[in-house]
Amino acid sequence: IKPSQEWIDQKFSMFIHFGLYSVYGGVYEGKSVERGYSEQIQSFAGIFSDWYGETANEFNPLKWNPDSVVSLAKQAGMKSIIFTSKHHDGFCMYHSRYTEFNIVDATPYSRDLMKELADACRRGGIGFGVYYSLIDWHYPHAYPISSHNADPLTDEHYEFNMKQIEEIMTNYGDISEIWFDMGSLTPEQSKGLYELVNRLQPDCMISGRLGNDYVDFAVMADNEYPDYKMGIPWQTAASIFNETWGYRSWQVRGDLQEKREEKISSLMKVISRGGNYLLNIGPRGDGSIVEFERDVLLGVGNWISKNSEA
Ligand code: JFZ
Numbered sequence: 001i002k003p004s005q006e007w008i009d010q011k012f013s014m015f016i017h018f019g020l021y022s023v024y025g026g027v028y029e030g031k032s033v034e035r036g037y038s039e040q041i042q043s044f045a046g047i048f049s050d051w052y053g054e055t056a057n058e059f060n061p062l063k064w065n066p067d068s069v070v071s072l073a074k075q076a077g078m079k080s081i082i083f084t085s086k087h088h089d090g091f092c093m094y095h096s097r098y099t100e101f102n103i104v105d106a107t108p109y110s111r112d113l114m115k116e117l118a119d120a121c122r123r124g125g126i127g128f129g130v131y132y133s134l135i136d137w138h139y140p141h142a143y144p145i146s147s148h149n150a151d152p153l154t155d156e157h158y159e160f161n162m163k164q165i166e167e168i169m170t171n172y173g174d175i176s177e178i179w180f181d182m183g184s185l186t187p188e189q190s191k192g193l194y195e196l197v198n199r200l201q202p203d204c205m206i207s208g209r210l211g212n213d214y215v216d217f218a219v220m221a222d223n224e225y226p227d228y229k230m231g232i233p234w235q236t237a238a239s240i241f242n243e244t245w246g247y248r249s250w251q252v253r254g255d256l257q258e259k260r261e262e263k264i265s266s267l268m269k270v271i272s273r274g275g276n277y278l279l280n281i282g283p284r285g286d287g288s289i290v291e292f293e294r295d296v297l298l299g300v301g302n303w304i305s306k307n308s309e310a
Contacts, residue, residue, distance in 0.1 A: 039246025064287025090138025
């Protein structure tokens with residue numbers, strides 16, 4: 001039996017969208033790409049997979065400091081960090097044996113950034129979980145060249161995902177939750193992945209986006225709340241700016257106090273209805289944290305500590 005109540009009791013966690021797309025920051029060939037989320041710039045700007053892949057040569061996030069990220073999460077009152085192990089672009093932020101398109105083999109940084117974050121979470125006493133995209137715009141056997149967000153998984157691609165989930169569930173210590181995203185799986189494929197995760201990490205909570213009712217928790221969009229008592233644990237995922245999850249250099253930031261109040265009010269609505277609030281940050285390509293996002297988080301954390309007894 002999964003520790004669902006422990007998971008619900010976390011109440012508030014950090015989502016991090018960090019990947020090759022962070023290097024672009026929502027800009028392609030000198031122009032702001034206004035359509036779509038910036039973490040999906042490869043698709044929205046129509047960048048060929050090979051060209052996009054070359055960005056790895058420039059990806060060297062030396063300003064990334066996992067211990068300060070963990071400390072920020074804790075100051076914000078968050079109980080775990082959910083990290084993009086692989087987004088739709090197929091680039092792995094961990095050392096995968098099954099593709100060289102990963103942060104160790106393809107970048108000058110050449111370190112397993114996800115491992116260092118998982119270790120920092122453990123040192124800091126908070127949970128560590130992963131986001132994993134079931135579609136992959138880099139994998140050659142994806143269907144046909146996976147350009148949509150709901151393509152079926154070919155047998156080859158499914159096997160590839162199974163192997164990657166096996167390594168993620170084996171090499172990074174305890175994983176508190178896995179946020180599967182997108183893809184259209186057959187019931188057999190959903191079952192296969194669900195059972196694999198359960199076998200390797202029996203306590204890992206699995207997001208409903210795996211499909212076919214293989215679900216430990218349901219995912220709601222920001223400002224969406226279940227209007228009936230849901231029979232299963234649920235989570236609301238939100239980004240700071242609502243329009244993007246990955247870093248966007250030209251983002252208009254607006255007023256800090258207003259943003260802080262907006263997020264506190266979402267957090268209250270979610271947890272008062274028994275949900276779990278997952279608030280996202282999108283670090284820059286150099287690994288630094290956007291100051292505005294940090295300040296919103298610190299503001300929320302400050303509010304929480306002022307308003308909680310003892
Ligand atoms: C997906 C991704 O396509 C997106 O790039 C980002 O990673 C986001 C966190 O996840 O998009 C979603 C996923 C879930 C919902 C909406 C957009 N939802 O539950 O409403």
